[in-house]
Every structure is written in C-alpha cells, then in structure tokens.
Amino acid sequence: MSAGGVLLAGCKNGGSPAAPAAPPRVSIVRAPAYDQSLYDTMRRILASHGLDVRGRSVVLKPNLVEYEAATSINTHPLVVHAAYEAFMAAGAASVRIAEGPGHRRNTLDLAEAAGYFQVIPKFEDLFVDLNLDDVTRVRPKGRFSRISKLYLPNTVLGAGLLVSMPKMKTHHLVGATLSMKNLFGTVPGGVYGWPKNALHWAGINECVADLQTIYPRKFAIVDGIVGMEGNGPIQGVPKPVGLVVTGEDPVAVDATCCRIMRIDPFQIGYLGLAAADISEIAEQGIVQTGESIASVATPFALIPLFKGLRMA
C-alpha cells in the first residue's frame, strides 16, 4: 500500500493506521502450446497461489465471441478444461463453465465451433448460458457508471469463486481486454440485448469498474498462449506469447498483462477506476512470481487510435 493509502486508511479508522493490505500476487508461467502439458501447469499454478477451493462452487468464465476457428478470438478450450480439472482436483464442490456472449445469440453453437464440445467431456452438462440464466437485481457498490442497478445471472452471483478466463487481447474501444473486461460476459443478453449496448452508453471503463465491485470472490487465469494484437478483440491477428498469467487481484493481473503486451496500464481507464490503490497497478506494488515481465514482454500491435498506450 502506498504512503498516501496508509494515511487515508488511518483517517478512516479514527486516527489509527490500518495494517497495510498484502500486496497482490500475480504469477506468469510459460505455456508454449495448447497441449496436454497445460493440465500439470494449471495444477501447479493453483497450488502456487494457495487457493483453497475445497467445498466451493467454482464458475469458470471464458471469453467466447465469434465463430472464426482460425483466429485467436476465443479462450482456448484446453485452457478451460485444464482449469476445470485442476479445480476439481483441488476439492471444489462443483465447477461450471459459464459465458454470455455479446454478439451472437447461439452460445452453444459458438462453443461448438470454438472446440469446446470436442475438448471438454460432457461440456453441455457443465455449461450455463449466462445470457439466458435466471437473474437477480443488484446495485453496483462502486457506482462508477450511471447504472444504478444491474440484472445479473444467479449462476455467477452465487459462485463461491468466479474465475475470469479471458484471452490476452487488444481492444478497439478501451485498449486492452483482459480479466476485468471479460466480466462483461456476465451481463445477460436476455435482459440487455446483443450487444449489451447499455454498458457502452453508461461508459465501458466505468461499467468494467462497477462489475468488479459486484463479484467479491474472484480469480483470473489469462490465456496468453496465443493472444490477439491489432484491431482486437475480434478483427486482430494472432499474437503468440506463450504464457498463462494468473492471480486473485484482477487489477494487478490486468496491469501485469498490459506490461507484457507493452501497453501502459496507467493509461487503461478501467484499471485506474477500479484500483483501490495505485499500488495495484504499479509494477513495484505487485508481487511477481514465475517469469519476469522483462523476459516475456512482447509489444502487441495497436490500432492508430491507441498508439499513445505504448509503454516507453
């Protein structure tokens, strides 16, 4: 926690400085390919984070957007299945896979085209289409946007742990789409349409920040084995990176991913809004394990609109 943060916390506590929060921890693990080694990699990742999921209901939320099989739009099903197996082995009471795509209504057709049925046994039994799930009205705590209430799927609201599993991609409206932006897929199209335009009108950065305040128990697993650069998140080109980036603090995970992509995380609007403290974004405020950023960073091509995001 920064000095300023400690001072503020002390003021809130009536003058007694609060104990500084543990710095967020992000791990960067090399994963060169979508192959069977991912299963062991994922188990080691979970163990290294010391996540206790025994008896908890886990919901894995990948990113499914379009049917294009030859591109790197969607979270790879092998990454999702490796996570599924790892959480089950770690004692989770249940592991579901859930997503609410924002462009195409036929979610299971999309999942089939993305290879999920082939890779994940009994996929349809495990899957929840968040666009069509029963919903509950919630009021975002952060209130960064003008949205005073959201109707959100019961499956994610009731999750013991919500695991955001995005692709590592650039984004043509907000610069980068990672574990935080991925949670747009929890907003149901059955209520908000395809796309979920209400979120765009209320401010994408602001809504990304609001969604972070709604789900208290989160973990992020970023599929950076092959990401997307250029005109992401759909029309970009594949960018091999060979990494899986994980952590319990989505702001810190996304800030780390940005650095890997050579994007300045301080210029990503939703990171600044959602960070409880600047140290969540600052490299020196994050405990980095595994590979160093310097050893794996590779600049992602940016559309002209976002040239200013490039890290020096």
Added chain:
Amino acid sequence: MSTEALIRKQNRDGGWPYVAGGSWTEPTVLAILALESAGETAPAERGVAWLRSLVRSDGGWPPRREVDQSSWVTALVTLLGPEQIGAAAHRRAIAWLLDTTGEETTVLFRFREWLLGNDTPVSDPRFPAWPWLPGTAAWVGPTSIAILALDKENRRQPAAAIRRRIDAGRQFLLSRACDEGGWNHGAPAPLGYPAPPYPETTGMALAALRGIQAPQVDRGLTAAERFLAECRSADALNWLRFGLRVHGRLPAGYCTPSGVIYRTVPETSLDLVMTAAEQGNDRIWG
C-alpha cells in the same frame, strides 16, 4: 424438441424459459406462436395469460417479470394480435413501439453531440430505428423485429405514422448492409474496419425487408442462400428460412439438414412456426 416437449417445458406460471428456469417473454411468445400453429390452444392460452400479467404501465413488456424496464420484446408480443393480448394493451404496445427510437437519433443526443463538436452522426437521423433497451442505440435485431410487428399492424389497421416508422426502419437496415452482402448486428464497418455478416441477422433483416427491392436486398439474399447451405445453427437457419421465404427464394421443399440441434425453446418454437408457414399456415403474418 417436439410440440409435446415444448408443452412439457411450460412453467407452472404459464410462461416458458429459454432452456430451464424462470419464464421469459421472448420464448413465451414464440412458444405460443408455435403451439397455435400446431393447434395446441390450451397451453398457448396459459402463456397468453402469463404475458398479459406482465404488461407495464408504459405499455411495453419487460424481458421477464423481475426486470422493471420495457424492452424490444414488446414488438414480439404485439405479433400475437389484439384478440389475444387485449385491444387496449395491443394499442398501447404499438404506441410504445412508435415512441421508441435508438438514442443516437433523439434530438437531445444530437444536440449534445453538436455542442461537443462531433459533426459525424452515429446514425442518419432521418431513419430512426429500434434499440434493445430504450436509452441505447438502434441495432439490426430489434429493428427487424419491430418492423415485423408494425408491418403486421399496418396491414390490419393502416396508419401513416406506422408506415413512416416502417419505411425509416427499412432505410436504417439498408444503410447497415455489409458490402459483401448480408447483415451483422450493427454497423457494417465499426471504426472503419469492415465486419462480416451473420446468418441470423441476415435472415432477420431480409424478413423485415419483405417486398423491398434494392441492391442490398439482392446481395443479402445471395449471402443468405450461401449461409443456408453452410450453416448448422438452428437459430440462424430459422431466420434464414424466414428471410428467404418472404422473398420467394427458399428452395421448394426445403428441409433443415440432419444433425441440426434445437437446444432452446425459441429455436424449437421458431422452427415449428417456420415449418407451418412454409406449409401455408403463417402465424407471424396471419
């Protein structure tokens, strides 16, 4: 999913879920249309009763009971006609549709953009169309459904105001056509990068453009025929059948390919509705 399975899916409250769980407006309307086309009036009537209980004070319908906002599903409900949802409710729903436009063509938004110095309009203000939810932009999907609803009403009781909105909505659709033919859910080239068409929205747009002759329609029909041959999505095939049929381009005796899986109530329902329509019993157009 058969008609019998559709009936078994009906919730106790009379509505239908998309797949399981609570009742939603869209699958309920489509299930009603499907069961009526199959002569199953009792479950259809229970569905209508559920729908009638959902109408909101502004005349619109919400996507489901818990949501306190009217949405695009209002257009779907009006397809059932005043005999079913009630004359007053139907009239108010049509009024709600006529009053609803994409936010980007409202006077207030355009004035704000002018104040900000944004000279390039998001959409042509001469062609207001329909959003998923009020307060947001117009899109191909809800615009197509709204045109279907208003077109049906205009044939029942012609009105200049309805005609104007239909014509403007169709111009919106024509302006959103992809260069290669067909439609995706919105702009053909967001941020200047051409986006490909989708089969389901191509079918929807073509259905809404019934009777319209234009190069965009011709290219759209060519794209739809290609999609029909390649596609294995139940939802997309339903809409492609609809769009091609109303332009006389659905192959005679068309059968959906084997292996197409109908997973949701809307997919099954729309398949039954389309099949009945192709056999001369059109529950959407009446």
